Amino acid sequence: xxxxxxxxxxxxxxxxxxxxxxxxxxxxxxxxxxxxxxxxxxxxxxxxxxxxxxxxxxxxxxxxxxxxxxxxxxxxxxxxxxxxxxxxxxxxxxxxxxxxxxxxxxxxxxxxxxxxxxxxxxxxxxxxxxxxxxxxxxxxxxxxxxxxxxxxxxxxxxxxxxxxxxxxxxxxxxxxx
Numbered sequence: 162x163x164x165x166x167x168x169x170x171x172x173x174x175x176x177x178x179x180x181x182x183x184x185x186x187x188x189x190x191x192x193x194x195x196x197x198x199x200x201x202x203x204x205x206x207x208x209x210x211x212x213x214x215x216x217x218x219x220x221x222x223x224x225x226x227x228x229x230x231x232x233x234x235x236x237x238x239x240x241x242x243x244x245x246x247x248x249x250x251x252x253x254x255x256x257x258x259x260x261x262x263x264x265x266x267x268x269x270x271x272x273x274x275x276x277x278x279x280x281x282x283x284x285x286x287x288x289x290x291x292x293x294x295x296x297x298x299x300x301x302x303x304x305x306x307x308x309x310x311x312x313x314x315x316x317x318x319x320x321x322x323x324x325x326x327x328x329x330x331x332x333x334x335x336x337x338x
Contacts, residue, residue: 167191188318199299206295210288211258215243219251220260220285223277230277233266237275260284 164172167190171183207217222240223230232240238248252275255261260281266272277285300308 165191166194192315199296202295202299203292206292207288209291210284212284212288215241215247215251216255216260217285217288219248219255219275220277220281221289223261223275224282224285224289230282231264231274233272233274255281 167186170190171186174181174183174186204214207214210217212220218241219237222237223232226232234245234248234252238245241248252261252263256263260278262276262278263273264276266274303311
């Protein structure tokens, strides 16, 4: 099998810092590179539906919530892991486009709910179906059994990383023992 970009980088580092184990790059470097390579295509797919990635995240979160496709702004920004200010801009654009509406909460008249409109539901479903078809073509190079194995390994790695304490990164001056 020919060398990929990451293997070439690892070879350069092996030459320059032969004492350093670059094996994490074999996994995390490839995951990062894969993400960067597919991102333009995914973003272009959302743009075809007049959505950017962040807007798609909002309407898809509402859609995944199930009927009545309504969440509080707090539930939305926690789910999206963004600031409330970042959410406000997205909501304004989506509301202007008729994809969401903000309405008073029936339980608390002082708070608002964000609701997916029928037009928003239709648009996000079309965009998601197109996105899945687009992403499917990226993984077709692997036979189904390898796709399943890779998904399982990535899931295992992701679960372990998500369980790690926040900010558990190596700091300048820290060295491997």
